[in-house]
Amino acid sequence: MSDSSNGQSTASFWTQANALLRKNLIFQKRNIKTNIRLVVFPFFLCLLLVLIQTLVNNELDKPSNRCGCTCVDTGRNGQCERRCGIEYSTLDQVFTCSIPHPPPLPPLLQIPSEQYRAIRTDFISYGDLPDGSCKRIGSCPVTMLITGDNQTFGQSVAGNMFARPLNIDLSDILYSLADDALGSETKTRYTNYLDPAFSSNVPVDFLQPQCTSNSQFSVPVQFGSATFQQDLRCVQGLQLWRNSSSEINDELYKGYRKGNAERKINEIVAAYDFMNSNENLLNVTIWYNSTYKNDTGNQPLALTRVPRSVNLATNAYLQLLLGPTVKMLFEFVKETPKPETTLRLDFSSLLGPLFFTWVIIQLFPVVLTSLVYEKQHRLRIMMKMHGLGDGPYWMISYAYFLAISSIYMLCFVIFGSAIGLKFFTLNDYSIQFVFYFLYINLQISLAFLVADLFSSVKTATVVGYIMVFGTGLLGGFLFQFFLQDSSFPKAGIIAMELYPGFSLYRGLYEFSQYSFNGNYMGTDGMRWKDLNDSDNGMREAFIIIAVEWLVVLCVAYYADQVVSSGRSPLFFLRRHQKKFSSSFRKPSLRRQGSKVFVQMEKLDVQQEREKVAQLLLESSTSHAIVCDNLKKIYPGKDGNPEKFAVRELSLALPQGECFGMLGPNGAGKTSFINMMIGLTKPSSGTAYVQGLDIRTDMDRIYTSMGVCPQHDLLWGTLTGKEHLLFYGRLKNLKGASLTQAVEESLKSVNLFHGGVADKQAGKYSGGMKRRLSVAISLIGDPKVVYMDEPSTGLDPASRNMLWNVVKRAKQNRAIILTTHSMEEAEHLCDRLGIFVDGSLQCVGNPKELKARYGGSYVFTMTTSPNHEDEVENLVRQLTPNATKIYQISGTQKFELPKHEIRIADVFEAVENAKSRFAVQAWGLADTTLEDVFIKVARGAQVFSVLS
Ligand SMILES: *[C@@H]1O[C@H](CO)[C@@H](O)[C@H](O)[C@H]1NC(C)=O
Numbered sequence: 001m002s003d004s005s006n007g008q009s010t011a012s013f014w015t016q017a018n019a020l021l022r023k024n025l026i027f028q029k030r031n032i033k034t035n036i037r038l039v040v041f042p043f044f045l046c047l048l049l050v051l052i053q054t055l056v057n058n059e060l061d062k063p064s065n066r067c068g069c070t071c072v073d074t075g076r077n078g079q080c081e082r083r084c085g086i087e088y089s090t091l092d093q094v095f096t097c098s099i100p101h102p103p104p105l106p107p108l109l110q111i112p113s114e115q116y117r118a119i120r121t122d123f124i125s126y127g128d129l130p131d132g133s134c135k136r137i138g139s140c141p142v143t144m145l146i147t148g149d150n151q152t153f154g155q156s157v158a159g160n161m162f163a164r165p166l167n168i169d170l171s172d173i174l175y176s177l178a179d180d181a182l183g184s185e186t187k188t189r190y191t192n193y194l195d196p197a198f199s200s201n202v203p204v205d206f207l208q209p210q211c212t213s214n215s216q217f218s219v220p221v222q223f224g225s226a227t228f229q230q231d232l233r234c235v236q237g238l239q240l241w242r243n244s245s246s247e248i249n250d251e252l253y254k255g256y257r258k259g260n261a262e263r264k265i266n267e268i269v270a271a272y273d274f275m276n277s278n279e280n281l282l283n284v285t286i287w288y289n290s291t292y293k294n295d296t297g298n299q300p301l302a303l304t305r306v307p308r309s310v311n312l313a314t315n316a317y318l319q320l321l322l323g324p325t326v327k328m329l330f331e332f333v334k335e336t337p338k339p340e341t342t343l344r345l346d347f348s349s350l351l352g353p354l355f356f357t358w359v360i361i362q363l364f365p366v367v368l369t370s371l372v373y374e375k376q377h378r379l380r381i382m383m384k385m386h387g388l389g390d391g392p393y394w395m396i397s398y399a400y401f402l403a404i405s406s407i408y409m410l411c412f413v414i415f416g417s418a419i420g421l422k423f424f425t426l427n428d429y430s431i432q433f434v435f436y437f438l439y440i441n442l443q444i445s446l447a448f449l450v451a452d453l454f455s456s457v458k459t460a461t462v463v464g465y466i467m468v469f470g471t472g473l474l475g476g477f478l479f480q481f482f483l484q485d486s487s488f489p490k491a492g493i494i495a496m497e498l499y500p501g502f503s504l505y506r507g508l509y510e511f512s513q514y515s516f517n518g519n520y521m522g523t524d525g526m527r528w529k530d531l532n533d534s535d536n537g538m539r540e541a542f543i544i545i546a547v548e549w550l551v552v553l554c555v556a557y558y559a560d561q562v563v564s565s566g567r568s569p570l571f572f573l574r575r576h577q578k579k580f581s582s583s584f585r586k587p588s589l590r591r592q593g594s595k596v597f598v599q600m601e602k603l604d605v606q607q608e609r610e611k612v613a614q615l616l617l618e619s620s621t622s623h624a625i626v627c628d629n630l631k632k633i634y635p636g637k638d639g640n641p642e643k644f645a646v647r648e649l650s651l652a653l654p655q656g657e658c659f660g661m662l663g664p665n666g667a668g669k670t671s672f673i674n675m676m677i678g679l680t681k682p683s684s685g686t687a688y689v690q691g692l693d694i695r696t697d698m699d700r701i702y703t704s705m706g707v708c709p710q711h712d713l714l715w716g717t718l719t720g721k722e723h724l725l726f727y728g729r730l731k732n733l734k735g736a737s738l739t740q741a742v743e744e745s746l747k748s749v750n751l752f753h754g755g756v757a758d759k760q761a762g763k764y765s766g767g768m769k770r771r772l773s774v775a776i777s778l779i780g781d782p783k784v785v786y787m788d789e790p791s792t793g794l795d796p797a798s799r800n801m802l803w804n805v806v807k808r809a810k811q812n813r814a815i816i817l818t819t820h821s822m823e824e825a826e827h828l829c830d831r832l833g834i835f836v837d838g839s840l841q842c843v844g845n846p847k848e849l850k851a852r853y854g855g856s857y858v859f860t861m862t863t864s865p866n867h868e869d870e871v872e873n874l875v876r877q878l879t880p881n882a883t884k885i886y887q888i889s890g891t892q893k894f895e896l897p898k899h900e901i902r903i904a905d906v907f908e909a910v911e912n913a914k915s916r917f918a919v920q921a922w923g924l925a926d927t928t929l930e931d932v933f934i935k936v937a938r939g940a941q942v943f944s945v946l947s
Pocket residue numbers: 150151152153279
């Protein structure tokens with residue numbers, strides 16, 4: 001590489017992005033099964049919709065749902081002519097017929113049915129009401145209540161309401177019927193092309209003050225070209241005076257809905273309050289019962305039975321003023337003409353919001369688990385430690401999820417349109433596009449935010465899917481209910497829409513409303529101009545989603561910086577502070593605090609400290625790693641004292657040195673490594689890697705750092721080679737040098753041959769994974785490498801191979817290695833530090849340490865028990881300062897100070913002894929590193945107990 005002094009130059013933003021993208025694509029390729037399942041889900045739902053749709057259409061296409069036709073005998077040759085139209089239709093069919101000339105129908109009053117008509121009861125005890133006996137003979141009168149300021153006046157107006165007697169002019173039925181107060185007990189419908197009163201067998205009633213015996217007859221009524229006989233029946237109309245409108249109110253209130261439940265009745269035709277009316281003024285209030293309707297769905301009631309009650313009052317008033325010859329006639333009511341329609345229900349519009357909410361939210365757990373996976377397996381941090389910046393990570397991850405989501409949505413919309421779902425085809429595609437695009441962006445940002453809350457993929461998956469189904473169901477069965485309730489405050493709906501699932505539901509609901517109506521009326525679905533409709537919630541949904549997207553994205557990035565990167569919640573403020581304080585840093589001033597401690601330290605550790613101080617003053621970069629008084633304190637929790645994980649550690653590592661950290665479990669080695677690789681921040685003090693401060697420049701340090709973590713952090717579905725290619729690219733290796741580096745690296749850890757390199761890492765054995773991790777930590781020629789117990793779990797052959805790799809690697813870089821294997825430490829490390837209770841107990845190369853802490857040989861000899869004394873004498877002759885450390889049935893062990901004996905003397909003495917008595921076995925051993933370790937560790941622990 002050109003810039004050989006500084007390793008590779010830092011990988012640019014785009015290089016990193018490229019590396020990550022390639023890795024993700026491979027990862028996705030391996031996940032093809034999951035992806036197919038993902039895309040198949042909406043297909044499946046769409047097909048289900050189509051199936052339901054077909055069934056419903058078949059049902060609707062039955063002749064009983066189409067305009068009625070019949071064969072009309074034309075009289076010629078017995079042939080018949082097929083005619084269709086309203087007159088050949090049943091009530092159910094009428095809706096679909098073409099009606100170019102709707103029939104004029106006499107306006108009717110709504111009359112309570114026989115059993116519900118007002119009578120005297122225990123709770124309404126007006127004496128003028130009929131008693132219950134009329135029920136038995138079925139001749140109950142219908143009641144009208146009258147009130148007003150002037151009783152005389154009010155009653156005279158009311159007296160003119162019912163024409164008497166009934167006279168019918170057959171030449172003009174409608175005209176003559178217009179004089180009479182006709183009414184019906186049947187219930188009205190959504191449209192009034194054919195009033196049910198004229199097509200049922202129930203006679204139409206006409207109200208009279210008193211019915212004569214001959215009170216039922218029939219008249220011919222014309223419908224289009226057909227004429228049929230309609231029965232008319234007289235019903236007595238009772239007009240009862242009440243003292244005030246509040247009395248009427250009271251009476252109606254008490255009677256409300258009593259009818260059905262208890263057969264105690266109080267339904268009336270209408271009530272009139274004439275108020276201050278007089279000869280010069282008609283001021284009237286009319287009560288009518290709007291609850292009368294044939295309840296089919298939410299269709300509004302056709303109020304065709306109300307106008308007649310108004311006309312009754314005005315006509316009666318006019319006649320009072322001007323005499324019975326003057327009339328204000330209300331002759332007929334008539335619907336507007338309409339073409340033939342077919343009955344169509346679009347199921348995609350009805351079920352759409354629920355199904356499609358599921359389809360779209362489904363992406364959320366997918367993105368979420370993918371993010372949590374990288375977090376749970378610490379892959380994110382691993383990538384970061386190998387130089388992947390936050391910027392590229394965010395950009396590529398985001399773009400990547402956006403691409404996946406977009407493709408998914410595109411497939412969904414195209415497929416839905418292809419099979420002809422009105423939901424998609426009727427609404428403007430550009431609105432749909434904008435809506436889905438905004439929403440998937442919000443969803444991805446949300447997943448980034450929520451991912452910080454989870455540390456396990458399993459929980460994330462479960463919670464994610466519960467959310468998917470919960471949101472759909474709550475939307476469909478709760479939120480939609482509020483949407484349809486026009487009295488529910490708009491602010492409440494908007495508040496609910498702040499939950500993204502509901503704003504999605506709202507949008508889909510609006511689409512479905514427009515497509516449903518469009519399909520029913522044969523018009524278009526939603527267009528951009530429809531966003532201005534007052535009850536179209538799409539505009540709010542758009543605004544909420546767009547604003548939330550931006551907010552959530554910022555919060556997610558911030559939270560990510562705090563949670564994943566371990567920055568303090570106020571990092572953006574801190575950054576400036578740090579720069580500020582570091583420019584005023586005076587290393588020499590900070591020495592004083594440690595004086596007391598220094599005195600208790602061993603000479604070697606103290607020397608190391610002084611060396612560090614010297615290096616800091618020189619500010620030379622000859623040393624790859626310089627730790628300056630590094631300290632980590634975990635704050636005490638639940639009343640426990642603070643835990644000192646690392647105490648004032650000073651250490652300097654030159655280029656090319658491998659430093660081994662030994663120490664019992666819990667000594668603080670991992671805390672130290674975590675600080676060095678940027679997982680945690682030091683409590684005080686700092687370290688410089690290649691001259692860069694770990695507190696502020698971690699991002700730059702990462703580009704020349706390699707880490708082999710204690711637990712293998714690998715993607716199960718990527719191959720070993722792909723791992724190395726990815727990390728190599730992050731380290732700015734390109735083209736031929738990348739392939740070469742990867743190949744060499746694979747060869748060096750013996751993962752190259754036999755297709756191992758192209759096997760997925762998930763299928764590797766533990767040892768292979770370990771070797772791959774080491775290879776990863778070394779790729780791209782990092783200047784500083786941290787290896788946390790690299791050889792644990794390896795068989796001796798692999799371990800030897802690994803050692804060779806490390807040995808070769810340490811030539812031009814600094815390696816810090818923690819291990820529990822003394823053999824490994826001795827074999828690999830140039831220097832060792834024994835770390836106990838947060839601080840270094842000794843530093844030095846293995847030989848020095850052994851010399852310093854061992855300083856003696858161990859002499860072992862086994863004889864028969866009766867020669868024990870002779871053996872002891874022999875040892876005492878060699879050196880009087882020997883100490884016996886072990887004795888049992890003839891086997892004895894002595895420690896001999898090194899400087900007092902020569903090995904040759906020992907051999908000679910033993911030869912002598914052999915000639916005198918039987919020596920079964922003997923041995924002379926140098927102290928091992930293990931002895932040193934145990935000695936140091938034990939000594940330090942005693943010390944720490946005493947202090
Ligand atoms: C009440 O109405 C009658 C008839 O219209 C009228 O003669 C009388 O003066 C009115 N009474 C009052 C108090 O206005």
